[in-house]
Amino acid sequence: MDGMLSQEEINALLSGMSTDTGSAGSDDGSNVLSDAEKDAIGEISNISMGTAATTLSSLVNQKVVITTPVVSYATWNDLTESYDRPCVFIQIYYKDGLDGNNILILKESDVKIITDLMMGGDGTNITGELSELHLSAISEAMNQMMGSASTSISAMLEKRVDITPPISTLVDLNESIDGSDIAPFLKDTFVKVSFKMEIGDLVDSELMQLYPFHLARELYSNFTKGEQKPEPEPQPVKQAQPEAMPVNNQAVPTQQVQIPYPQMQTPMYQVPYPAPDVNVAPAQFQTFTVPQQVTNQPENINLIMDVPLEVTVELGRTNKSIKEILDFTPGTIIELNRLAGEPIDVLVNGKFVAKGEVVVIEESFGIRVTEIIK
Template sequence: MDGMLSQEEINALLGGMGSEDTSTSNSGTASEQLTNAEKDAIGEISNISMGTAATTLFSLVNQRVVITTPVVEYATWKDIVNSYDRPCVFIQIYYEDGLDGNNILILKEKDVKIITDLMMGGDGTNIDGDLTELHLSAISEAMNQMMGSAATSISSMLEKRVNISPPKASIVDLYENVSGENIADFLKGDFVRVSFHMEIGDLVDSVLMQLYPFDFARDLYQQFIQATTAEPDIPTRPPLETNARKPQTPPPAPAPAQPAPQPAPMPQQQPGYNPYANMGYPNAMPGAMPYMMQPMQDVNVQPVQFTPFAPTMNGVVQPENIDLLMDVPLEVTVELGRTSKSIKEILDFSPGTIIELNRLAGEPIDVLVNGKFVAKGEVVVMEEAFGIRVTEITKQKQLN
């Protein structure tokens, strides 16, 4: 019938609509694609920055840290949910200077616990229980130092100052976040995912992911290309002189050479002539220089006189101006004992905690003056205050 569509035509139209939707969803946002050159540049920048970050992490955990070559690819929030543990820790990093944008680091819950335990002086095996604010604070500080060093590497590559704000860590349950837009706006669509294989000693063998929005990735690529292809400034040459010939003045004629002065002829010496006879040396050989041109004179020689030493007391010289130093104040410290604790043990301190020192009960305590050990003594009570009774003065050799 005219104006009516057959069932076959309706099916064809519906099929065409379905195929169009399918192609759109599979391709994501068609414009949000990076060229191969852009992907390579992002991978190179991430490789260099994470290499520097790995060195910083090594200094924090005192364990061998290896972060392998990154893999750059596209991803959606669904890809993150399907490929990562839950819950996990999202660390958001915002750039303050040099770059405009942000990126996100994703760490597994177990990895965060291991890194935190190592930072607190543990062996990395204390990973029981849930993540707490202490874990988030410690991992935020670790990421602050790691990404701060990475920003320094990026500064060298881009030849400009790059700074980040303190990272913010949060626990995220991937199943509870449907689209991820409540974490960052760019997570609701397609984005760039850079994956690293990370090893920390024998404790961590995991994957570290870094997420970039497309705009930030392109801007990073453009600045990288500008910095690597910029030509150095070449100073301009001064303008060349005109080719017009200038009248040349003939050089002046050289002056005639003057004859060299001739030495005056020496007078003919008669046999037996002595030129030093008038100087008081009648017996000097003719033509020989006398040993001394003046006759010897008598010299008055006397023994040397030394000033006597000042009076001493106990073999030590007492300077006359020692009174000038008598009023100088010195800090006297009494040391009962010492010990060392790890950060984890210090964080466990509470009222009533007993700290064992390295000194036995009844053993003399040390007396220090301006930090230098000078005597030993014992503790006494003077009315309502503690005091120290000196029992031994350290010898001078021991002081040195």
């Protein structure tokens, strides 16, 4: 009633504080990064993925932007609750410079757009299920992307860092209980680095990179070693000491004497040099006469009348992607960019010279020239 706590309430509070303190003290820090470690991981990811974005841009012929990363912690349950399913896991193993592996996660739709662009499409052919062809293409793209990223990491850590070819897998997050069947470190808390990825006007999505804690700390350790590398101290310059001159067979101690250098004074006046005698006269030129025009000799075109030229008749053209060409079978109809009955092009050595129409001469096709192109 008077606002004072009873002895039982005080004991309950003290017991609760002792329990909290004990749980905090039991944490050995294995699943926690310091602020410096998180900043270092973010900086390394920012530079390496910036290089990877440039590589991906050249592969898909689109502008690729990967924004500043966000470093946080996550568990398998966090992924299953927040990320799309199914998605593509790309596992990247280090074979030189670092020990361990990390995982890139891409949405299924993003993988279809990237692979369609790589095959010459416009990024809109994303219907159907994800096939082995998609997984093979995205593995090759990630191999080049993460290869260039490893080169950037090598420059930052001042050591060789190399990866094995990435392995891409289509994963349904609901089918795995704790992710340990994909990678052992997914069973516990891990480091998640999130990026916002934009590819032209086709992709505005999230890209995730997952690290085990030991690999994150190894990156930080190598990163700080490169920054704290001591610079060699400059060696002091030894000044020559004058030797002691003996006087009456007794050594005289040497003394450092500063000898003043004579200062050069600017002369008050300058003595002019006499100019040499030179004969100067105006230049004389010969009269310029216009040469008479030489009459052109008639060209003898008969000299080249027997030179053979290649005549090509072009019925029409079209563009097909690699996927469409691989689907060709006997009986496939290919639509050209020319209407039926429209004049066709006649080319001589690859140069467009005339238009004509198709005729049949006995059992062979022929061309009747209808227009000469000047």
